[in-house]
Amino acid sequence: MPAYHSTFLAEEDTNARIVGNIAVLPIKTRFKGPSLPCMDPYDIIDEVLDLFRANTFFKNFEIKGASDRTLIYGILFVSQCLDALNPSSSQNEAVKVLTNLSLEDFAIPGDIGFPLNALYLPPSNKNDAVFLRQYLTQFRQELASRLIQRLYTADSARPSKFWLAFGKKKFMNKSL
Template sequence: MPVSTKKRPISNTQAYHSTFLADESQDTRLVGNFAVLPLRTKYKGPAFPASSDYDIIDEVLDLFRANSFFKNFEIKGPADRTLIYGILFVSQCLNALNASTSQNEAVRVLTNLALDNFSIPGEIGFPLNSLYQPPRDKNEALFLRQYLAQFRQELANRLIARIYQDSNLPSKYWLAFTRRKFMNKSL
């Protein structure tokens, strides 16, 4: 029997969604349609402390590389919007580093990036305004900005711990994803 040289069609693979979708209940605070999820963090901010060892930051870091291959992402709930924001921020962080960036330099660069002026949903510079609802008022906007600052700081800190796990230079397996754009978007 002759061997077929035709390539198999790519299966319908789907991006990985947040496991916190199942946890969304009356207790999850929403600002617009962005889920404000608990964090395990040492940074000051409005986030509630996470009740388990696994939080949305761990999930962002675990799913970043797999989801980076997808240009489309079906949003199934507010926790997915938080996941999307985190993945886009990790991508922004990786683009700020290069192969010769030391760990101390990375801490400085990513801390500045996390605290740098950034747009929130509803503002003109926010790239995903078509997917996110703006906050209802100035108080909600201030709350979301503070939450995202805390979220970005913790995410940058844990990202550094992962990419500098084995040496004082960043992992090439993480930096290989600097050219990928999740959903063809960037923050």
């Protein structure tokens, strides 16, 4: 059974900006950043959260386009978020931990510390690098915010054990 790919592959030709070889897709967000506002009810953040648990079981992933690279980055960030949480973390603690994690300094494609440099092209110039870092910061903030909403649907005192169990899995044997 093949892994689940991004549904935004068709939109790459029409309204997605490509930086390096990552698709900069519109996001429904309340955080400041360079992303275009998303008019659809379903965006790349929803897709990352919907496909995260199914795709974490795959060690191989055939990349079909730039949107898949955005999806991979999101899945790896969700794994990093789940690793940072304790099973006893309250919702307020999780907000603090994941907010700090999403805003901390991180490597982008082309940087020495980026774990997926073999799959990602670096930005072509300094302006694209700054733009990509701003977009990924906004992407990470929104993803962390929506992940918290999914983790604490039933109980605000403890995260869902069904989500935390997937934090131990390594998608493509990689981590950010």
